[in-house]
Amino acid sequence: MAAEPPPRRYADRESVDAVVIGAGGGGAPILMKLAQAGLSVVCLEAGRSWTPAQDFASDEAEQEKLFWKDERLAAGADPIAFGRNNSGIGVGGSTLHWTAYAVRPQPDDLRLRSEFGVGRDWPIPYAELEPYLDEVERMLGVSGPSPYPWGPPRQAYPRTPLPLNGAAEVMQAGAATLGLRTSPAPNAAPSSDYTYAGLHRPACTSRGFCQAGCSIGAKGSADVTFIPLALRAGAEVRERAFVTGFERSRDGRISAVLYTDSKGREQRQRCGVVFLCAGGVESPRQLLMAGLANSSGQVGRNFMAHTALQVWAEVDALVKPSRGIPGGLISEDTHRPKDAGFAGGYLVQSIGVMPMTYASQIARGVGLWGEALTSHMRRFNHVIGINICGECLPHPDNRLTLSDELDVRGLPKPKVSFSNGDNEIAMTAHGERLMASVLEAGGAYALKRTPRNAHTLGACRMGADGDDAVVDADCRSFDIDNLYVCDNSVYPSALSVNPCVTQMALSLRTADRFLAGR
Amino acid sequence: MRDGRTRAFEPVPILEARTRALLSSEALTAPTRAALQARLDRRFEPGKLLSSAQRRTLQAACLRLIPEPELVARIDLAGAFEAELAEGSGRGWRYAEALSDVALHRAGLDALDAVTQAQHSSAFADLDSERQDAILRAACAGEAPMDVAPEHWFEELLTAVTEIYYAHPLVQVAIGYDGMADAHGMQAVSLAEVAAQADSLGR
Numbered sequence A: 001m002a003a004e005p006p007p008r009r010y011a012d013r014e015s016v017d018a019v020v021i022g023a024g025g026g027g028a029p030i031l032m033k034l035a036q037a038g039l040s041v042v043c044l045e046a047g048r049s050w051t052p053a054q055d056f057a058s059d060e061a062e063q064e065k066l067f068w069k070d071e072r073l074a075a076g077a078d079p080i081a082f083g084r085n086n087s088g089i090g091v092g093g094s095t096l097h098w099t100a101y102a103v104r105p106q107p108d109d110l111r112l113r114s115e116f117g118v119g120r121d122w123p124i125p126y127a128e129l130e131p132y133l134d135e136v137e138r139m140l141g142v143s144g145p146s147p148y149p150w151g152p153p154r155q156a157y158p159r160t161p162l163p164l165n166g167a168a169e170v171m172q173a174g175a176a177t178l179g180l181r182t183s184p185a186p187n188a189a190p191s192s193d194y195t196y197a198g199l200h201r202p203a204c205t206s207r208g209f210c211q212a213g214c215s216i217g218a219k220g221s222a223d224v225t226f227i228p229l230a231l232r233a234g235a236e237v238r239e240r241a242f243v244t245g246f247e248r249s250r251d252g253r254i255s256a257v258l259y260t261d262s263k264g265r266e267q268r269q270r271c272g273v274v275f276l277c278a279g280g281v282e283s284p285r286q287l288l289m290a291g292l293a294n295s296s297g298q299v300g301r302n303f304m305a306h307t308a309l310q311v312w313a314e315v316d317a318l319v320k321p322s323r324g325i326p327g328g329l330i331s332e333d334t335h336r337p338k339d340a341g342f343a344g345g346y347l348v349q350s351i352g353v354m355p356m357t358y359a360s361q362i363a364r365g366v367g368l369w370g371e372a373l374t375s376h377m378r379r380f381n382h383v384i385g386i387n388i389c390g391e392c393l394p395h396p397d398n399r400l401t402l403s404d405e406l407d408v409r410g411l412p413k414p415k416v417s418f419s420n421g422d423n424e425i426a427m428t429a430h431g432e433r434l435m436a437s438v439l440e441a442g443g444a445y446a447l448k449r450t451p452r453n454a455h456t457l458g459a460c461r462m463g464a465d466g467d468d469a470v471v472d473a474d475c476r477s478f479d480i481d482n483l484y485v486c487d488n489s490v491y492p493s494a495l496s497v498n499p500c501v502t503q504m505a506l507s508l509r510t511a512d513r514f515l516a517g518r
Numbered sequence B: 001m002r003d004g005r006t007r008a009f010e011p012v013p014i015l016e017a018r019t020r021a022l023l024s025s026e027a028l029t030a031p032t033r034a035a036l037q038a039r040l041d042r043r044f045e046p047g048k049l050l051s052s053a054q055r056r057t058l059q060a061a062c063l064r065l066i067p068e069p070e071l072v073a074r075i076d077l078a079g080a081f082e083a084e085l086a087e088g089s090g091r092g093w094r095y096a097e098a099l100s101d102v103a104l105h106r107a108g109l110d111a112l113d114a115v116t117q118a119q120h121s122s123a124f125a126d127l128d129s130e131r132q133d134a135i136l137r138a139a140c141a142g143e144a145p146m147d148v149a150p151e152h153w154f155e156e157l158l159t160a161v162t163e164i165y166y167a168h169p170l171v172q173v174a175i176g177y178d179g180m181a182d183a184h185g186m187q188a189v190s191l192a193e194v195a196a197q198a199d200s201l202g203r
């Protein structure tokens, strides 16, 4: 590898062109683009940076260090499990432990309201996101089938599909019997060594530890893609810098970002513009704490989390369920099911799983304990799973608020109240019937269901109308013209796919729109 | 169990020797070995968060939640749970209406004992396992007589001890899991390949 220039460090009192808060899926692409355009830019990231080969163990409990552990409060009829399921910390954010499932939305995903009269449309047409999706897939080195069976034609994936594991094979066989089309899924881990923009990554070795961090640096996480390119272009990433607030000038614009540094000292970074990319929970929480950018009253509202029921089963064959890229196989035949009594749709994916996570879900989600639990876990090597990822409609009462309880930092804990509505319940029931038939047709038995909602979307939504949304189509605040929010919180609708590649594409577009307007 | 191929139990000393051999082998990368070795060697002192009565109740409950007594004893599941409670190495979330973890578990264990005293004039730990299970079933369902326990207590206790247990290298090896053997590069993935490599760990 060529010698890297020493990383840039801006002096404390120096004002920089831009501050990016959060080095995850939303922040990292913006950081790269702004630095490449020659701006002085500092990223404030609450977590630390990692050297995967030294710091990452193939061990779930050890890798809990990748998860956001400040306590969040979960309320409503379907409380969201955070921590391991729904958030990350560190340079790379949640992409450090994302499952690498790299699915694009389909064009109609962005027009839910036009199509069904419910939810919201995205204020951006698909055609505008498309070139950025292409760029993201090349950056991440996505392995996938070309041509891809669903949606409009697209560029060939940079790498051929990854090998299918046992869960994928059983789902494939079961689905074939039922006439449900399947395909190897696009995954952001190269099936052979991959070099892009001067960054080299080895082929995925199919250990299946994506959700615990990829120790060989194969997976397309932000720390091995956008971040090194940002550093190379002169950006500074200030790790263990926890943002606590903002300073404003008399005209109401933001003049500095306040944060606690790695030694616990209060600091202040002056800047020309702020990109708040702290994720689906922390971004709305920051705005509520600061009392900022909320003339619409929408900050914290419309919190969405995909319907994500998992169905597990056993097979006679030896599976070793943690093996292989976890989401090996996909079907998008359920994108707009003909017999649906609901708006939108979902995708179906096979899933791999690691033992602690599986045992935990079976205990908490199914309620197995005692002999039922231990005898089942002695069958762990024969377990397979599939799940759905489906649309979730925005509802103003599914809401993030600040609780009276203070966390370890002395800040109000975020409280997220979430209840699945009729649409989510109908979609989940549809998915459950389908998944059960697929598994049974594939020869699996002893089905177990773990209900779940995944991803943290929508609590600072983007839209065309400043009374109905927090940011505009460029992800700029309607209230403060040098404040941008760009992470999963700006999703106006959930999309019937996992969110990360869309997020990265949106971030690249946001940076370009900002740079064009300068 | 369709084919009856549940994995058989193995005496703990033999399992431990097998596990130590695996961990010190070249099948593991250094960070993975370090994490698992530390967990295997860790021992726990009684903490200060629970009273001795609560600790006794906890130990008895652990044995019914995870009825594999030799392994539960070797791992000191109750001790590990209490240590985790003290370290506050939390989940990152809790049910908004639930008590904080320490208060939740104290109250839950007290309720378990109080209900047993009221019903059977005995401490929970001294009850036979059938009756213990009946009370835990009520706790799991949130039904009488265990409806006096705080909401979500049973779920949180069960989840916490389950995670500690199945994160332990002895238990992982016992159930035939070999994902910690991560140093061999490319792994067998398909059903046919996995069957062909069934006994070669991490390949």
Ligand SMILES: Cc1cc2nc3c(=O)[nH]c(=O)nc-3n(C[C@H](O)[C@H](O)[C@H](O)COP(=O)(O)OP(=O)(O)OC[C@H]3O[C@@H](n4cnc5c(N)ncnc54)[C@H](O)[C@@H]3O)c2cc1C
Pocket (backbone or CB within 6 Å): A021, A022, A023, A024, A025, A026, A027, A044, A045, A046, A047, A084, A085, A086, A087, A088, A089, A090, A091, A092, A093, A094, A095, A097, A098, A099, A100, A101, A102, A103, A211, A241, A242, A243, A244, A277, A278, A279, A280, A282, A283, A455, A486, A487, A488, A489, A498, A499, A500, A501, A503
């Ligand atoms: C277990 C798991 C698996 C997933 N798998 C997939 C998948 O397979 N496919 C997919 O498409 N998506 C997946 N996702 C979702 C994906 O990770 C997100 O869509 C993406 O990371 C969102 O980017 P973000 O910027 O909104 O948040 P994040 O990536 O979480 O980044 C937010 C960053 O902000 C930092 N931060 C927060 N508050 C502060 C503060 N006050 N000061 C400084 N920094 C702060 C955080 O530490 C974090 O690094 C998964 C998520 C999880 C949790």
Ligand code: SF4
Pocket (backbone or CB within 6 Å): A100, A189, A203, A204, A205, A206, A207, A208, A209, A210, A211, A213, A214, A215, A216, A217, A218, A219, A324, A325, A326
């Ligand atoms: S399955 Fe591939 S991408 Fe995932 S952690 Fe293992 S090597 Fe990395």
